[in-house]
Amino acid sequence: MVDIEKIEKRTVQSFYDDGLFEIALGFIFLVFGGYIFGQTIVPEGSPLNAVFSVLFVLVIVSSGFLINRIVRFLKRRITYPRTGYVAYKKKEPSPKRRLAAGIVGGVIAALFTLLAIAPSVKALLPALNGLLGAFAVLLFANKVGLIRFYILSAASAVIGIAVTAAGVDDSKGISLYWGLFGAGLIVSGLATLVVYLRKSPRADRENTDAV
Secondary structure (H helix, E strand, O other): OOHHHHHHHHHHHHOOOOOHHHHHHHHHHHHHHHHHHHHOOOOOOOOOOHHHHHHHHHHHHHHHHHHHHHHHHHHHHHHHHHHOOOOOOOOOHHHHHHHHHHHHHHHHHHHHHHHHHHHHHHHHHOOOOOHHHHHHHHHHHHHHHOOHHHHHHHHHHHHHHHHHHHOOOOHHHHHHHHHHHHHHHHHHHHHHHHHHHHOOOOOOHHHHHOO
């Protein structure tokens, strides 16, 4: 009997076989971390604060678009010439995914409320960012079923807690967390890409070797 669910999961997994998604996402996180760090070193009242605010909005609003564009650009030049292109019908978000999104939104809202009530919680922000990131990646790992995303989920929590334990709090701690986690994503993506390139040579190169 054909296991449709298993086939669908493998189709989804194949999209992440080359590591390009992690590289693109890691780049966005590095930019985000750099933005937060930039805010910490710019004096209050400086015109650069307005520039950083505009950049922040642009990065947040366009992050999904940028990741999609970067991944598509790289896949056309690296992935599709090797393993082809597979299109599959996108499903509507399941009740579980909606519930998970609601939980994440509720946690974030509770976090902001807690910050307003107890400013001292700012010292824990890197750890909280790390745990939220870990939860989000864990949900993604459960959907995709690839071991490296479970490892990245754990790495997110470890990085956030380690930054807090090191005493790097508030904005600098948050920027360090996003920078380190972004770098970790890029390293994971590059390692996956190297393995993919070794396992999947270009079709035109195989034809040339055969001749």
